[in-house]
Amino acid sequence: MGDGFQRLIVDAPPSVLSLSVQAAMGPVRQPKRSQFSLLVRHFLERFFNHESASPDGDGKTRLVQLAFAAGLPGLLVAVYLWPLYHPFPGWPPGSTRVGPPPFWLQVNHHFFFVIYSFVVMGLITVFEWDLFFPDLLDVLVMGTLPVPQRRVFMGRVAAIGLLILGFLFDANFLAPVILPMSTDPPSLMLLEMGHVAAVTASGLFGASSILAVQSVLLALFGERLFRKVSLLLQGAAVTGLVMLLLLFPVLSGVTPFLLQSGNRMIYLFPPYWFLGIYQQALGGPSAVSEFHTLQTIAWIALGSMMAMAVIAYPIAYLRRVKNLVEGAVTRRNRSKASLPANAVAHTVLVRKPVGRAVFHFINQTLMRLPRYRIYLVLYGGVGLSVLIASVLRLSVDRGQLRAQASDDGIRAAVGIVAFWATIGLRTAFVSSGNQRGGWVFRFTHGRPAHFAAAIDGLRAVKAWVLTSAMLVTALVVAVLRFVAPADLLTLRATAAQLLVGAGLCVLLTDAVFAQVLIVPFTGESSGEAPNIAFTLLKFFTFFPFVTTGAVAADIWIEQSWAHFSAAALTVLVVHLWFRYRHRESVRINSQQAEVEEGEDEFPMRLGLRY
Secondary structure, three states, rough: OOOHHHHHHHHOOOOOOOOHHHHHHHOOOOOOOOOOHHHHHHHHHHOOOOOOOOOOOHHHHHHHHHHHHHHHHHHHHHHHHHHHOOOOOOOOOOOOOOOOOHHHHHHHHHHHHHHHHHEEEEEEEEOOOOOOOOOOHHHHHHOOOOHHHHHHHHHHHHHHHHHHHHHHHHHHHHHHHHHHHHHHOOOOHHHHHHHHHHEEEEEEHHHHHHHHHHHHHHHHHHHHHHHHHHHHHHHHHHHHHHHHHHHHHHHHHHHHHHHHHHOHHHHHHHHHHHHHHHHHOOOOOOOOOOOHHHHHHHHHHHHHHHHHHHHHHHHHHHHHHHHHHHHHOOOOOOOHHHHHHHHHHHHHHHOOOHHHHHHHHHHHHHHHHHHHHHHHHHHHHHHHHHHHHHHHEEEEEEOEEEEEHHHHHHHHHHHHHHHHHHHHHHHHHEEOOOHHHHHHHHHHHHHOOOOHHHHHHHHHHHHHHHHHHHHHHHHHHHHHHHOOOOOOOOHHHHHHHHHHHHHHHHHHHHOOOOOOOOEEEEEEEOOOOOOHHHHHHHHHHHHHHHHHHHHHHHHHHHHHHHHHHHHHHHHHHHHHHHHHHHHHHHHHHHHHOOOOOOOOOHHHHHOOOO
């Protein structure tokens, strides 16, 4: 068995080897790698070892987790298709079908794989947005090494290509293995060719479109303007991509009508283009003529987008390097528009100096460091996409495609917004990596902080989160009133929705920050690899409970003003209980022995003494 194959199975050799084993191994032979291959390996490692992707520094673990997360959905859907193509007699109850599903249902199955490849590759590209171009560290380090800049550029381009191709293969290679056994196609060769061509083209278009937009903006407008719109573009991309996947059940219901009627909307929706590649390869007597046109549009669009990325990327790369070398001119003008807001915050939210210091530390850190705002962008994009998918309903009425708002979706909107706002803020606040900004709190308050300073600072944190969550929730409620039906616009219905939104913001803030005992952005890495599966399990368990509870509470409170008063009293009592428990947790933490810089906190947290 070769050494390369063994390295795929064995993670690492034993840390301690006997002398006889070392003698039998012979002299250590370092692998001979060219300068270009070392550069490619370095840039590939940077994609998974940066602060946003791997805060704990374990890039290999995060890479394996992302690979499994991207590859499993396609496999599971392909497996679950087996009962649909091999129905049991009388199952599902009342079903009389004995053969394969109808043609248009099979088209929807193919449509899922096209959309999934498009969404996954788009999200991966958005997630690695800032790593496609050099940063200041790259310029300072690479510029001092005897490495030609052309080789550095080609190494980064090769790393980007390997990243995209690797995830494209990972997200799609399992489904073609299972689909033939699940669907029993008339022609195995045509199914495999159509599937591979469609998902490959769809994924490449999703990735290249993000990279092309980023490169064109940076090449045309420069670094300063690009930075102003970067987070907005990332949030919009995440929202659109996740919403596209969540709306698949809705889209699958109207896809047959749109394709059979020749509606011009199909020519404006990229996933339909690549569905045309899939169906054109399969052919068949039931295929519609639009598939040939969609296939032509797909290949032209893919070629154009990749050409745009290839042309614009070198120009954008040079502009980024030039900006990093020359430096950007910054203007530090104190915004007078923020003075009234600060005055209100000082009067209402944070009255003590410690609370004000933490409050403004949060504001300035979020404005200064993009790596924390990316968490808010990602969570905000996912939350907005879930909100739109819950509210929007598409239907076909008399040959016309109609969009309408769901009453239950509008009622659940406050729960969706409150949940994702508080969870996103908590994720950003407890992330590690800003020790340079947190030293002053350890110096003035101690480690752990004194009780009075700790409780004032943590109350300011919760006040900041609660205010932000309430403002976002109120804004969403105001926007949804434009599409809400008349029965949700009454005084009692509006009061119920506002109470549910405010109550959820209060209780969720209390719940998710109950165990947070540090100033935001100053946490240290725990040294343990995060368990993505367990994290997702908590989301899938807690989020439906919050949204379902929001709908039920809204309906119940709307029935009478007595219910309104009872709900308000319940929120107050639970909030006071959370506040008491949090105060006790802070008191216990403040009574621990003070830990010196660099000292392990674990024995001290057990109450042990030297």
